[in-house]
Amino acid sequence: MQHNVQHSGCRITALVSVGRHPESGRARRAEQDARAVELGLTLAQDTLEVLHAGDPHDAALRSYAGMGVEALRVLAMDEQGDAVAVLSDYLSQDQPDVILTGGRSERGESSGMLPFLLAEALAMPVVVGVAEIVSLNGTDAEVLQALPRGQRRLLRIALPFIASVDMAACAPRQVAFGPANRATIMAQPGVEVRDAARAEWQIAPAVKRPKRLKKIKAKTAADRFKAATAKSQSDGGKVLQNKPVEEMAQAVFDLLLEEGVIR
Structure with missing residues (x-):
């Protein structure tokens, strides 16, 4: 159960992406990103900034607005753009105290490297597997980290930092249709940086590999x-x-x- 944490005026930004339903393939809010927004709303209901780098006209973004977010800021970027460069350029101009992200995206590269690359670009520490932020003041925070077998570890980390939210975090609230439609999508152009490495890749649907047969060592x-x-x-x-x-x-x-x- 999530506690009511006083954020002491700290600026909190939640990074979100467009998810993908595992069965139908339809666009939706990403499960881990929605948990990051839920954690952000618990910490700063009125001042939380929800940030996305991508298409500002994607209807799936309003699923996050339906959680009680009045406005979403979108850094316009096409599919060939470098999300790390776009986000780091914006966040470095007015760096927040806490940046909340999911563990990995549900579409695209889905490498889980964005929190680490962003932390490197912004020179900020990163905490992975965050289940809860217990306390938060102007200098440091106490973070509950999810470990295997349901264990938890309490960490103290100095501000600012990036928190990669785990599936063990509080489940996101349901999407309300009215607030989702009334929310404002604030689009602004992001820095144009092409992802040169991704442009050289050949992307194909994943195929389940056959199970390897056990090798039998027989001498005769x-x-x-x-x-x-x-x-x-x-x-x-x-x-x-x-x-x-x-x-x-x-x-x-x-x-x-x-x-x-x-x-």
Whole structure:
């Protein structure tokens, strides 16, 4: 549960991107970026700046406005532009105290490197896996970092800094249709810097690679024949006989869920 944190006049900026639904492929708000906005609204409801580098006419941006943001600032940039250069040029002019980002984008490169490249360009420290900002004053902040197996670690970091928000952070609120339509999209031209490395890439849809077969080391022909004809052993599973139909059907359904056949 997110606490009510006093931000002591600190300037907070949340960076957002246009997400992609994993099933339909439709544009939406990105899950991790929405958590960053939620954290920002908890810290500074009235003064939070939501910043995007890209197309100011993208309708998916209004999903963030529907969370209670009155205005979004968009640095106009085409798909061939360098987002790090555009964002760092704007943020360096009037550097905020805290910059909130998601861990990685849901489309495009999706490398997860933007927080680190931005931190390098702005000469700011970066904290990854942020689940909550416990306290925030004019000089430093206490940050709760998410660790594996549900563990948490409390860190103290000096301002300014970049926080990469984890999925363990507070879930974003629902989008309200009215505020989303009433919000102002403040577009301004960003610095024109081409991403030369990306221009040379060949982008194709990801393909699931086949699982590698286990390499069998056999010295003799007899060993190779035995390995080729040996019956594979099952590592798990159970046999259901003379059980109620509902119980057997539930077992099959649970197995399909576990194997990812159905979702």
